[in-house]
Amino acid sequence: MLLRTSRHIIAALLIGTILVASTPAQTNTTEITWYTGGETKLTLAPIPLDTVSSVVIAGTTSQKSMIVTVKKDKGPARSNPLPIADDGSFNVLYLFKDGIGTYTVRLSGSRQRGSLNYQGLGFFTHTVKKALPANLINLELNGKIMEYVNRVIGTTVGRGECWDLAQESLDLNLADWTRPTTFGRLLNVETDEIKAGDIIQFRSVKTTEHLPGGITRYESFGAPDHTAIICNILGKKHYTLAHQNVGGNKSVIKGDINLTKITRGKYWIYRPIALMIQL
Numbered sequence: 001m002l003l004r005t006s007r008h009i010i011a012a013l014l015i016g017t018i019l020v021a022s023t024p025a026q027t028n029t030t031e032i033t034w035y036t037g038g039e040t041k042l043t044l045a046p047i048p049l050d051t052v053s054s055v056v057i058a059g060t061t062s063q064k065s066m067i068v069t070v071k072k073d074k075g076p077a078r079s080n081p082l083p084i085a086d087d088g089s090f091n092v093l094y095l096f097k098d099g100i101g102t103y104t105v106r107l108s109g110s111r112q113r114g115s116l117n118y119q120g121l122g123f124f125t126h127t128v129k130k131a132l133p134a135n136l137i138n139l140e141l142n143g144k145i146m147e148y149v150n151r152v153i154g155t156t157v158g159r160g161e162c163w164d165l166a167q168e169s170l171d172l173n174l175a176d177w178t179r180p181t182t183f184g185r186l187l188n189v190e191t192d193e194i195k196a197g198d199i200i201q202f203r204s205v206k207t208t209e210h211l212p213g214g215i216t217r218y219e220s221f222g223a224p225d226h227t228a229i230i231c232n233i234l235g236k237k238h239y240t241l242a243h244q245n246v247g248g249n250k251s252v253i254k255g256d257i258n259l260t261k262i263t264r265g266k267y268w269i270y271r272p273i274a275l276m277i278q279l
Contacts, residue, residue, distance in 0.1 A: 066082040138271075141170075203225055
């Protein structure tokens with residue numbers, strides 16, 4: 001699998017941006033601070049000045065792609081694509097997942113789709129005084145991931161690399177994940193229930209099965225890495241996978257793997273969970 005991490009890490013590269021005076025805040029709304037020219041490329045709906053654990057980010061933009069980068073004071077940063085409709089509008093509920101505290105929400109854009117370089121448009125701060133409920137922290141996306149997989153079987157996703165299938169399925173469904181290979185909430189393969197729609201990451205895995213008639217079958221996954229989506233549970237550690245770039249085939253296909261027969265390598269399974277909700 002070719003990760004091409006630098007190609008896919010969504011990080012705002014603020015090119016030639018200069019901080020300008022803040023836009024005066026409306027009554028009971030959050031103040032937006034713009035970078036030079038940002039207010040001409042992005043229009044944001046008023047953001048209520050409150051202390052809840054989620055916020056609606058809505059508006060219109062002339063940019064072809066945008067990312068939202070959210071960082072809690074003394075905490076981790078998350079950078080994820082913001083979905084833009086064909087008419088330039090966007091409307092999502094962003095979930096603050098790192099507990100009580102103050103977050104900086106930065107919006108960056110590019111005139112190109114899938115750009116490597118994003119220019120800062122504006123930012124605001126949001127203070128959370130009540131943590132997000134557990135059912136929203138771990139809001140599962142398995143059903144949506146499987147809907148996507150079923151749509152793309154037999155087609156080529158992105159460049160045809162195995163990683164592209166996971167990346168597209170997660171970004172389109174506004175998932176909470178960290179590039180390159182932290183695809184959601186890490187599961188314990190021994191104790192957690194594995195579901196269709198979970199994402200599996202292989203590292204130099206080899207399985208060996210002894211079949212009737214003295215036949216031995218070997219299979220390898222990952223050279224050194226391979227990414228797939230689990231689409232059926234056949235038994236304990238026995239799955240049907242959807243993946244691409246298998247044996248040189250760049251289209252999405254299905255195949256079975258029995259990981260009770262693993263003789264080399266490692267693998268990890270992740271539960272895809274939501275970071276934003278499309279409104």
